[in-house]
Amino acid sequence: MASSKPILCGPCHKGEVTTKADIWCYNCDEGLCSTCLSHHKRFRATCDHKTIDIKSYKPSIQTIKTECDKHGQQLNLYCPSHLMPCCDECISTVHSKCTGIKSLAGVVDKTKIEKSKETVETDIHSILNVLETIINNKSKNIKTGENQIVSIKKSIKRIRQEINKHLDHLEKKLCQETDTIWNQEKSTATDFISEIEGKKKNLKEMKEHLQTVTTHTSKLQSFLGVHQIDQQVHQCQRYVEDLENDERTKEVDIKMKQNDEIEKILSKLESLESLGEVIVIKTEVAMNIEISVGTEPQVPLQEQSNINNMTMNIETKIEINIKKDISDMICLMDGRVIVVESVVKLTYLLLMINQNTIAITYPNEKAIKIFNMENETVTKVITLDKLCYGLSFSNNSLAVGLEKDEIRIIDLEGNTLKSIQVESKQIWKYTQDLESPEGLCTDTYGNIIVADYYSDRIIVISKDGQNSKVLISEEDGLENPKCICFKHNECSGFICDDSSNYLTKFNLTYR
Numbered sequence: 001m002a003s004s005k006p007i008l009c010g011p012c013h014k015g016e017v018t019t020k021a022d023i024w025c026y027n028c029d030e031g032l033c034s035t036c037l038s039h040h041k042r043f044r045a046t047c048d049h050k051t052i053d054i055k056s057y058k059p060s061i062q063t064i065k066t067e068c069d070k071h072g073q074q075l076n077l078y079c080p081s082h083l084m085p086c087c088d089e090c091i092s093t094v095h096s097k098c099t100g101i102k103s104l105a106g107v108v109d110k111t112k113i114e115k116s117k118e119t120v121e122t123d124i125h126s127i128l129n130v131l132e133t134i135i136n137n138k139s140k141n142i143k144t145g146e147n148q149i150v151s152i153k154k155s156i157k158r159i160r161q162e163i164n165k166h167l168d169h170l171e172k173k174l175c176q177e178t179d180t181i182w183n184q185e186k187s188t189a190t191d192f193i194s195e196i197e198g199k200k201k202n203l204k205e206m207k208e209h210l211q212t213v214t215t216h217t218s219k220l221q222s223f224l225g226v227h228q229i230d231q232q233v234h235q236c237q238r239y240v241e242d243l244e245n246d247e248r249t250k251e252v253d254i255k256m257k258q259n260d261e262i263e264k265i266l267s268k269l270e271s272l273e274s275l276g277e278v279i280v281i282k283t284e285v286a287m288n289i290e291i292s293v294g295t296e297p298q299v300p301l302q303e304q305s306n307i308n309n310m311t312m313n314i315e316t317k318i319e320i321n322i323k324k325d326i327s328d329m330i331c332l333m334d335g336r337v338i339v340v341e342s343v344v345k346l347t348y349l350l351l352m353i354n355q356n357t358i359a360i361t362y363p364n365e366k367a368i369k370i371f372n373m374e375n376e377t378v379t380k381v382i383t384l385d386k387l388c389y390g391l392s393f394s395n396n397s398l399a400v401g402l403e404k405d406e407i408r409i410i411d412l413e414g415n416t417l418k419s420i421q422v423e424s425k426q427i428w429k430y431t432q433d434l435e436s437p438e439g440l441c442t443d444t445y446g447n448i449i450v451a452d453y454y455s456d457r458i459i460v461i462s463k464d465g466q467n468s469k470v471l472i473s474e475e476d477g478l479e480n481p482k483c484i485c486f487k488h489n490e491c492s493g494f495i496c497d498d499s500s501n502y503l504t505k506f507n508l509t510y511r
Contacts, residue, residue: 026216031054032051066221081095111223145252148254156256159262242394254279307460310509312508313472315507331494353393361400366387397412456479
């Protein structure tokens with residue numbers, strides 16, 4: 001056994017008798033002595049339970065809960081709209097408007113767990129291959145960069161030898177610049193490798209755990225275990241897909257751009273201001289990602305991301321009566337909603353970085369402020385050179401929409417990672433059926449949900465920009481929608497009107 005501490009017989013222990021267990025029952029989640037095992041096998045309710053010799057039982061295997069984390073009730077139902085097991089309380093509250101609710105036991109019985117396991121294993125293997133390739137490429141890039149740095153420094157020395165001592169300080173300046181730039185790039189590459197190593201470690205742990213949850217557990221626990229691991233693998237899959245647009249995957253070449261005037265003015269060294277410029281040239285690298293896009297769910301369903309399958313229902317209207325123009329709103333992880341008031345026609349935007357931290361744009365100050373919700377203090381001010389009109393957060397970076405059609409990617413220290421000119425990088429543009437789009441958010445499938453102010457409608461646009469659908473309108477009781485947001489990790493959220501009279505709570509389902 002994995003532990004030197006003996007496992008006691010559960011039924012005997014409840015009767016205040018201390019007896020060592022000979023068998024472990026996965027269904028009852030307790031040990032049984034030989035006597036209790038004999039009774040256990042006779043009862044109709046327990047005769048088919050899955051048991052194992054206590055010597056083979058590994059207590060280190062994480063127990064897969066069959067109870068609802070939120071309500072503490074047994075998971076006995078399955079919602080096909082949200083692809084998740086539920087308890088009776090879940091169905092009567094969160095999933096009250098969902099259709100096609102099924103018995104979890106029936107779903108488990110029909111599910112081919114081995115096939116699901118193979119699919120997850122295949123995705124893990126594919127993701128590991130991609131991450132390993134990135135690590136190898138990045139490691140080679142570091143070695144190439146080291147050689148390039150050596151070459152650059154030799155070039156600097158050769159230049160210096162052609163000029164007099166007056167240029168010594170310029171040589172030092174350029175060497176320092178070279179080291180600084182390379183150290184930044186090398187640090188970024190090394191940190192990126194460490195980040196990917198962490199993902200690899202997590203995936204390997206998932207793979208090991210996948211073996212245990214299907215070997216020494218009941219079928220229900222196996223189903224839930226594979227389901228949980230599948231969700232985690234999906235997160236890793238999205239991470240890898242996002243790497244295709246991640247600046248850090250690009251090939252880094254360190255070059256020195258020599259001052260064109262050096263040859264001409266060797267005789268006029270007093271006028272020289274620099275020996276050259278160290279530049280970083282980043283080249284796109286083919287990722288060759290060959291992983292399944294949206295793994296088939298364990299329970300066969302219709303295509304969930306098709307906007308034609310989407311339905312939005314208004315659950316309730318909450319009167320808030322702020323009666324002031326608003327510019328933005330977000331739902332915090334704990335369920336609270338923050339509504340932002342507009343001041344002198346300036347649009348203040350905010351987003352959630354983590355449970356206790358939000359970012360707020362200050363257009364008149366051309367700044368973003370990082371705000372700690374717990375102690376209500378500003379922890380960081382990021383100063384910009386343009387007015388901000390949009391804000392989002394991903395991969396520990398902020399994407400800021402700036403005036404003059406620029407999107408700038410910055411880290412949480414304010415350092416610019418990338419600048420994108422919208423007109424030249426535009427993928428698609430959607431203009432039909434919109435009168436005055438004011439607020440938007442995205443669902444888990446990447447579809448864009450827009451609050452169209454003048455038309456009193458909520459419209460969903462497919463992630464490729466090709467299709468759209470009206471989800472709710474004035475006929476459903478919607479008036480002047482200004483902002484919309486989802487609750488954290490839920491298919492429900494809130495809509496706020498322009499004068500912040502009401503918060504309209506909605507539910508989104510995928511038929």
